[in-house]
Amino acid sequence: MTGQTRYADTAPYFAGGHITSGGYSCTTGIPVANNSGGGFAIITASHCAHTGAVIYNGAGTREGTVSEYHENWDAAKYPVSSSGAYEFDGSPSANDPRPLSGTKYSYNGDSVCQDGYTSGVICGIQVVNQDVQNFMVSGPRYHNTFAVRGVIGRRANSTAVRPGDSGGLVFAIPYSGASVREVRGIVSASVDGHSDEIFWTEALDIYNTFHVHLV
Structure with a gap:
């Protein structure tokens, strides 16, 4: 976990990180893994990013691309190289x-x-x-x-x-x-x-x- 921050998170990605897409800022939600077939992803809000939207961390480094979204839960999923079961606790700068x-x-x-x-x-x-x-x-x-x-x-x-x-x-x-x-x-x-x-x-x-x- 050394070096990981809200603003410039790196893999494995955590909850509470700053993300941007299309000029808008949102937050990483739930770090997940697929039930079958392997692979990791992050869940965020679908009003932030639809399928095909590229997600970057706050420093501008690419994290992944949205693969699907569902408006009935306002949720979008983007695959990442790895995700970790942690959240950035405390203040925005902590x-x-x-x-x-x-x-x-x-x-x-x-x-x-x-x-x-x-x-x-x-x-x-x-x-x-x-x-x-x-x-x-x-x-x-x-x-x-x-x-x-x-x-x-x-x-x-x-x-x-x-x-x-x-x-x-x-x-x-x-x-x-x-x-x-x-x-x-x-x-x-x-x-x-x-x-x-x-x-x-x-x-x-x-x-x-x-x-x-x-x-």
């Missing part, structure tokens, strides 16, 4: 990778964190709607709006998400003081422009759609 272990759905009352390259890690987000259908997502790159299924969380009177966090990892800390992070999903959007509310899509649904698993 270099403190923490291991990922396990994946679960989120339920009302759960407390989660999100890890976007703009915000770094933000915790204290409480699930307020565990199954939102037809949430409308749009992005400036493709100028389209589409319906997505996922979860809404709120961080009362505090910022939960910022521009550029899209695609980043949503995770839970399974017990007090735990160093491991439990995967929940990827950041999709703020809710009606309110920065204290965040919408994300669930990792288990994404795994089933792309036929992948946490690396």
Whole structure:
């Protein structure tokens, strides 16, 4: 893990890294491996990049090219040479990778964190709607709006998400003081422009759609 940073991540790629494509900045989400046939990939938000889009790290080094995307989960997959089950923890400038272990759905009352390259890690987000259908997502790159299924969380009177966090990892800390992070999903959007509310899509649904698993 020596030398890996949010801004200029190198293989094996982690969650929480800065990526760019088509002049837009987003965040690496879930590091995955294919269920069959081998190979590694990163999951990010589909409103950031569609099939054929080339993904670069923040320093301009190519990571991969999007092979498929699914708007119903606002998720895109791009194969990489290798990915690692870690997320860049802490502030945007911190270099403190923490291991990922396990994946679960989120339920009302759960407390989660999100890890976007703009915000770094933000915790204290409480699930307020565990199954939102037809949430409308749009992005400036493709100028389209589409319906997505996922979860809404709120961080009362505090910022939960910022521009550029899209695609980043949503995770839970399974017990007090735990160093491991439990995967929940990827950041999709703020809710009606309110920065204290965040919408994300669930990792288990994404795994089933792309036929992948946490690396």
